[in-house]
Amino acid sequence: MNTAGKIYKEEKIYKGERTQDIDKISLEGKKVFIRTFGCQMNEKDSERMIAKLGMIPAQSEYEADVIIVNTCAVREKPEHKVYSEVGKFIKLKKIKKDLKVGITGCVAQLKGSELLDKTGADFVVGTHAIHRIDEIVKRVVEGEIVVDTSLTTNINDRFESPIPETFYDGSRVKAFVTIQEGCNQFCTFCVVPITRGREVTRPSHDIIREIIELASRGVKEVTLIGQNVNGYGWNTPDEISFAQLLREINKIDGILRIRFTTSNPKYMTDELIDTMAECEKVCEHLHLPVQSGSNKILKKMARRYTIEQYLEIVEKLRKKIPSIALTTDIIVGFPGETDEDFEETVKLIKEVKFDDIFSFKFSPRPGTAAAKMENQIPEEVKAERLRYLQSIQDEITLSKMKEYIGKVEEILVEGPAQRNPDKDSTGRTRTNKPVNFEGKIPPGEIVYVKITEAFRNSLRGEIVKSS
Secondary structure, three states: OOOOOOOOOOOEEEEOOOOOOHHHOOOOOOEEEEEEOOOHHHHHHHHHHHHHHOOEEOOOHHHOOEEEEEEOOOOHHHHHHHHHHHHHHHHHOOOOOOOEEEEEEHHHHHHOOHHHHHHOOOEEEOOOOHHHHHHHHHHHHOOOEEEEOOOOOOHHHHHOOOOOOOOOOOOOOEEEEEOEEOOOOOOOOOOHHHHHOOOEEOOHHHHHHHHHHHHHOOOOEEEEEOOOHHHOOOOOOOOOOHHHHHHHHOOOOOOOEEEEEOOOHHHOOHHHHHHHHHOOOEOOEEEOOOEOOOHHHHHHHOOOOOHHHHHHHHHHHHHHOOOOEEEEEEEEOOOOOOHHHHHHHHHHHHHHOOOEEEEEEOOOOOOOHHHHOOOOOOHHHHHHHHHHHHHHHHHHHHHHHHOOOOOEEEEEEEEEOOOOOOOEEEEEOOOOOEEEEEOOOOOOOEEEEEEEEEOOOOEEEEEEEEO
């Protein structure tokens, strides 16, 4: 397998001795608690682990026999948070002598056996070894210490996606479905090609099979996920395009809504835009990371598009899908970013008027080209730029939310509202806006809600019609 570079900790270490064969070890009746950090890919991996383990999901770490911290390495802050979180769980071992604590995900892949000494964990499992999590945990329960960050070229191992009955028992109306993993783009700031490997496309017939099964278990909305989800099939000549995949999923009975993330502007074709406009189940929301408003910085990031090209895509989307909600990612303080470059980013968000942005300070990641670049920006400058950018976006977002007041929106009910759960229900518009409203409505129902109030992060309304 062609990997991203030397930073991979490709290790397979087993320490200690078991008292019995793996096949004779049972996890039945034991409880697992998983703390998940990071993106939707990690959330899906946590779900896969629960299904593979066959253990009972614990409601808290205090009742668990096994605790897993599924980690994110995309920025420095979530990586550091991992150490404090694992440390908290390790302290529980003084009270629960048989408790086992493990680390999985991108930090596990990045650091490997180093984490044993740093944290005192019992096992470390990388992104390519999740399909072996049941075997690994059985070994650990029997007294072994395991590190497995070995790589796999087996596509079935990468995309094995058992559906946990404990999750999809009719109570969940939304599900993530992995369609692609890894990345070939090598943006200079991004650690994903290093932690997850080169891009691999999941066969479309497997994707469709999984969604049909999810629909049979009561799922109404699927979100297709991948590092460059709209580039699906580009590196697989005998596979259908992403637009064609959307059209096939659009035909599946029981599925009411289709979303996808994260997209790359490079793959935002006219065929895809037309498909989004024509497929009634594809929601009017697109997360399209731009990262910077400066062409100079985009080039240094190796993003392979210009701001002019990005704006052309936005124009096409709004022409074909007038009600579309657009969100994006922004990195401030990339090496060499001048005040003028930053002002170009401010200009961009004022011009496009994104519904929302996910904005972050540049964080140098080990093994990436940007970490070694000259002209690193001081932390205080990055922090000030981020505060300023977010203050502007807060005004834009609130203004966008207020535009919904008086409108009647189609809401897919997700369950009780976080506040007043005995009285209110919650769901989302097709444009992905959270809406709270009075009434106890079963999850999965479609209701029509007139919006009466708007806030920075949510809407409130009243039911005017039930389906």
